[in-house]
Amino acid sequence: MSYLELAGLQKRFGNATAVDDVSLSVAKGEAVALLGPSGCGKTTTLRMLAGLIEPDRGTIRIDGAEITRLPAHRRNMGYVFQSYALFPHLSVARNVAFGLEERGRPKAEIARQVEEALALVRLSGLDARRPRELSGGQQQRVALARALVIHPSVLLLDESLSNLDAKLRDAMRHEIRSIQRALGITTLFVTHDQVEALTMCDRIAVMHRGRIAQIGAPEEIYEKPATRFVAEFVGRANALPAERGPDGQVRLWNETLALAAPADGSFDVFVRPQRMRIVPVSEPAGPDTARVAGRVLRSVFVGDHVEVLVEGAGGQLTVEMPSGSPAPAEGSEVAVVWPATESRVFAREAP
Template identity: 50%
Template sequence: MAYLELEGVAKQFGAQTVVDDFSLAVGKGEFVSFLGPSGCGKTTTLQMIAGFLDPTRGAIRLQGKDLTAIHPAKRGLGIVFQSYALFPHMTAAENVAFGLEMRNVPRGERTERVRAALAMVGLAGYEDRHPRRMSGGQQQRVALARALVIKPSVLLLDEPLSNLDAKLREEMQIELRQIQRTIGTTTILVTHDQNEAMSLSDRIVVMSQGRIEQIGTPQETYEKPASAFVSQFLGKTNDFAATIDRTSAPGRLIVGSWSAPAPVGRSGPVTISIRPERIDFGDAGLSAKIVTRIFQGNHWLFQCESECGPATVIRQNDGRSQPVEGEAVHLTWRPEDMSVRGVA
């Protein structure tokens, strides 16, 4: 049995369907991210799990128990909002203790749990500091400690790192993942940041226009995108029109002057996707010309114009000579490094 299960969940506001036919089974201790652009329904789905919104239809179950009739405060969930929502007149310790007070936890136990929670997020010694005297990263840690101190059955994170600068955000991603791994709390993260979802998640739910486009591990969704939307949204990619010709066994997948054995069960026009770092320059392959060459430290970024359209290539700065702008090249890749979409 799934620990947290959403079955056929939908949400409508009047005639507008914001979430449609959302089904997901989350295992105990799993870290799952809802990833998609603004307006795709990811926050609405999180709010239905939290109980702030009622689903129009469908079921939400936690350990087999229907949540839809349970008040948000009684669901036992921990929530960290984008704004952190700390009480400005309370110290860090008082903010963290608030949920325990509402649950009538005895003072002695409350004090010890608050101390342990703040230490867990690296804020030992900050118990008496008010939010206005804390940095954005420190406030984020207080909000996380407040959510975790109640020992929630599920931790819900609504873009909690979006207000941080890039360096601090990356540091907090590492800390958040370590904390989640240590305590083993089932976690749902809402984010529009592809790198954040891939860094933190056991699985990613990619959403678009209220529907699920793909569910998979970060590696699966990145390397084998199930749709054009996933391919384009989750990092840089190259999409080429191709044809599978089965006039002779076993058939060939043809992309301009590049070809390979055809995948099983497909024929006719298809689209292939290859990530830029999976393409290299070789003696044969797709004919192209280097339009732009950009040095980016540990790698080179090439913008090419190929016989099948624009192409992006990322090549490691590993001591090899690199082609220059205007140079004719051939693009090549391994068949296993591309994904194929189209006619079956």
């Protein structure tokens, strides 16, 4: 059952279309990430949801009721801005109380709710501080408490972790995710960081040029990218130029793969580097295994894995081996193998 429903949302600025026919159904309690490169329309989508800008076309519904043109303060959405947007002259407690004061709640109730919200984000005792007296991570949590205190029907987070250092960002990801789960808040969060998207949500909607290119569970987006753009944007991939052989199968680096080639047009075969293995040239390919031959250009130790760059008849590719496994010597002739099912074929001109 869908709780938050976007249907055919569109927004133009001048003659540029920032959001183009976006439809999305989010279940109650679900967390969905909007993932995409800069300028693809993520913030614009969130701002339409929050009621900060009006869509040109399309509808927004919550629990069946249309809210497309409802003013922001009547939507009950919690919005955490990328910049936190805390009021610098107000204490932590007053910052968190803001939404409740705006709604004219009684003082005693406000005090109790603020205390609860601060406890939830583990900031109890810091009520009297000003934002400038807090660390970045603490300010982030004040912004989160301010969004949560109104018991929003939907929580909107816009790149809220991008100003934090790597360690704090990781801790906050887990913290926000567990609060979101514990409270069962329907959440839409925007990021251009794929690790954040993969770890913080139930489903990912990958956006490209104002449209949703693919929506699915993190594993699905990673393992079965629907378009070339998704394959390139989420995770690493070798994009290997290939041809159609006389038998209709893929020809790659002078080898025939057990894989049907598209009927026309030029295309590339996409394979994740960590799904490839390096084996001796003498080892024949098993059934359902793709295999090409090449020479090792170099091996680079990158901590938890070794990157091996291999050059063959049709170009170069990278294989990611777990570190600890013996890396092949530079200059040695090797074969690179992978399960044929790990290959994805995408037309070269496709968006």
